[in-house]
Amino acid sequence: MHVTLASKPVPIGLSNVGFVxxxxxxxxxxxxxxxxxQDQFTAVGLYLLDRWWSLEDILKTAxxxxxxxxxxxxxxERIVLYILNRVVYRxxxxxxxxxxxxxxxxxxxxKILWKDGQAVGFxxxxxxxxxxSTFLTQCYQLPIMDSIFVRKCHRDNGLGLQMLENFVECFKEDCLGLRYPLSKVMYKVCGKYLSLxxxxxxxxxxxxxxxxxxxRTNIANKIQYLPFTEHSVANRVGAENEGVMEKVTSRIQEAMEYTVEIVVRF
Incomplete structure (x- = not known):
């Protein structure tokens, strides 16, 4: 027996069907x-509402x-979140x-990030x-963004920044957390946010x-010392420019002193 998912026939048998x-x-x-x-660990479809659905179809809304x-x-929506996290991302x-x-x-x-009726992140x-959940007798001391993801085909469009802005808008505390360790991409998103x-x-x-x-570690302070962020690059360029200007100014001053000395002796 076969089922067609995303225009491809997929065989159905005891070896490749199971509950998750x-x-x-x-x-x-x-x-x-x-x-x-070909991969017994990667789901290609789910059985919902009495039929098989491809993952891409589930990630769309009517x-x-x-x-x-x-x-x-x-x-x-919980099923969509599961697919984005456990299948698409992981x-x-x-x-x-x-x-x-x-x-x-x-x-x-x-929260799920939707774009034109498709789930593209969370x-x-x-x-x-x-x-x-790890320390059952302790509570979180501030709101913490525990996970964030944007599908690769939708990256570099400001969607990570959009979710970070949404997170900030929803919580009015003086301090907001992002779960350690942050990826390089997320540091760059934070850098863009802080520049705005x-x-x-x-x-x-x-x-x-x-x-x-x-x-806690202040993200703005940490970004200044990370070599791959735009913010740190701008700081380095600024510092280099300042160094060049100092050298030029110093040489001009030396030249002026030398000129004055010649004039006086003459």
């Missing part, structure tokens, strides 16, 4: 997944006008310098005061654990 947990370690809710015959960051509320698009995100829980605070947040909003240089912090003051 929608919320990671929580095994109460599962979805039936179809895996590629409303082509849906756009921007939309809070995840329905089961369907199995297909994760960079070598990045760490995989954990599965999002059933009640996790998350971010999730651990609100201030919520319990930490320089008054927020003390707003964004890279945080570990629950984000106590001793577990």
């Amino acid at each position: 947990p929608l919320y990671g370690a929580d095994l109460r809710q599962k979805v039936l997944a179809l895996f590629s015959p 409303d082509p006008a849906r756009d921007g960051c939309v809070e995840v509320e329905t089961l369907g 199995a297909m698009e994760m960079s070598s310098d990045e760490l995989p995100f954990l599965c999002h829980g059933e009640s996790d605070n998350a 971010y999730s947040v651990k609100p201030s005061g919520s319990l930490c 909003y320089p008054a927020d240089r003390d707003l964004l912090w890279e945080v570990e654990s629950v984000g106590r003051p001793s577990q």
Whole structure:
């Protein structure tokens, strides 16, 4: 038996069909997944509403006008979030310098980024005061952006910056956290944000654990010393230009002193 997904026939058999947990370690809710015959760890479709759906079809909405960051509320949106995180990001698009995100829980605070009716990214947040799953007796000390992702085919269009701006707009605290370790791409996004909003240089912090003051590093300060960020490049260029001007000024002064000395002796 075969099913056609994304214009390609995929065989269906006991060896490539199985249930996967929608919320990671929580095994109460599962979805039936179809895996590629060439890769038994990568899902190519899910069985929903009495039929098989390709992943790309699930990532589309019937409303082509849906756009921007939309809070995840329905089961369907949870499934879209699962596909973006566990399949698209982890199995297909994760960079070598990045760490995989954990599965999002059933009640996790998350938003999906929609563009022209397609799900192209997401971010999730651990609100201030919520319990930490790793340290059950401790609560997060500030809102922390726990994960953020934009599909590769939609990058370099300002979408990461759009989600960061949305995160800032939704939380009015004096300090906001981003989960350690940040990727190179996310440092660049933060650099763009801070260049647009320089008054927020003390707003964004890279945080570990629950984000106590001793577990925070100011992102604006850190960006200045990172070699791959536009902000640090601009600082280096400025410093180099200042160095050149100092040398030129020094030589002009030396020349003037030498000229004065000749005139006096003459």
